[in-house]
Amino acid sequence: MINFNGIIVSQDANILTQNRAFLYGDAVFETVKIIDNKILFLEDHYFRLMSSMRVIRMEIPMNFTMEYFEEQILSLAKNNSLLDSSRARITVYRNDGGYYLPLSNSVSFLIHAVALENTYYSIEDKEYEVDLYKDFYVTKQLLSSIKTTNKIINITGSIYASENGLDNCILLNDSKNVIEALQGNIFMLIGNKLITPPVSEGCLNGVMRKQILGLAKKIYYIVVVEEVISPFDLQKADELFITNVIKGIQPITKYRKKNFTTKVANQLLQLLNEAISVN
Template sequence: MINFNGNITSGEDNILTQNRAFLFGDGVFETVKIVNSKILYLEDHYFRLMASMRVVRMEIPMNFTMEYLEEQILKLINESNLAISARARITVFRNDGGLYLPKTNEVSFLITASAQENSLYEINKSEYEVDLYKDFYVTKQLLSSIKTTNKMINVTGSIFAHENGLANCLLLNDSKNIVEGLQGNIFMLSGKKLVTPPVSEGCLNGIMRKQILATAKKIEGIEIAEEIISPFDLQKADELFLTNVIMGIQPITKYRKKEFTSNLAHLLVQKLNESITEN
């Protein structure tokens, strides 16, 4: 028997009573972008998911190949009439049983999908103000670099941003350096030098982060570096922008009293879209 919102029931129909992703955050996930029935950056997503499962000691099923993952996502997309432009999330969680110590390392998965308004990436031109989130800190460890179902710092940070009229917040690590935004990796342009924190600082090993690094390297005159970013560095930057695979690039227009341009962000979005339409 369980008490669910004040009602005593058998609990047999409540799938959350033993679900380890719900009870312990014992899950990992990937969110992918689909354009015209093609999963963008599929290989990168697949290998990051496999690496995440290994980090948390999940047993990877023999049939869980990249082709199988693609087939399962596209089956849902096509049956939902979302093939033109969509986002999908695959969550992998350890099967029921046990407390902190699981009874098995075998897994199940759940895929959900929703429509996206635009298939190609677009720059959001509205004001986008950010500030630091200091209530909790990201630790510099391997778990911080993968996508687990424990995202409480992102949830509480998003509530803080909403309560303070901010579009987003920047997270700090335990050394008080900038790690990332609540919904993506951060890049900083100072002069001709484009900087993003190294993964060792605790930031997510982002799929779009990888694309931006590769794309920016091809732009003449731009120097690329993975270096520590302190809060003081933000005041000296010419551009700041956030990246993830769903939104692409989101320029930051204001941090405290400092305002920023977005010229490089626009150029990078153009090149990202060119690579999508060419493939």
């Protein structure tokens, strides 16, 4: 028997009592965007998931191929009539048993999906204000670059942003350098130089980050680099924007007393939509 919300019930009534994702955050996940019966950037998502599973010593089932990954996600989206435009999340967790030391490295997975309003990426013409989140810092290590279910810094940072009337916050690593936003990677334009922090700084190895790094090289006057960004650099920027697979590109229009333009963000958005329509 267990106590669940003040009621004594059978342990079997709550499947989370042994679930390692619930008990220890022993899980990794991928969030994908589906449009027109297709998972965008499928290969990048699949290989990042496989890499994440290897990093935390999960066994990868023999049948867990890219085709299987695709089939499982799209079959759920089809069943729920979500093939036109939706977001889906696959969470892979280590199976029940053990405490910190698991009894097995075998895995199970869970997929869920919800509808999205827009098929292609767009940028809303409105103010988007951010500030630094300094209550906690992200450690500069490999685990920080993969998508585990331990996102407590992102959660507390989101609460902080909401309490202070902000649209987002910028996270710092333990060297006090800028690494990313709460919901995506960050890019900074100074002059003709587009900068994003290297993954070695502790930022997420984002799928959309990879796409933007490639697309930006197609803009003839832009030089693309991966360099350390300090909080002081943000005040010098001409543009700041956030990237993730669901939103695409989100320009930051205001940081403290500094306002930013959105020219390159809009150019990249056009290139991004062209790329996904071709593929």
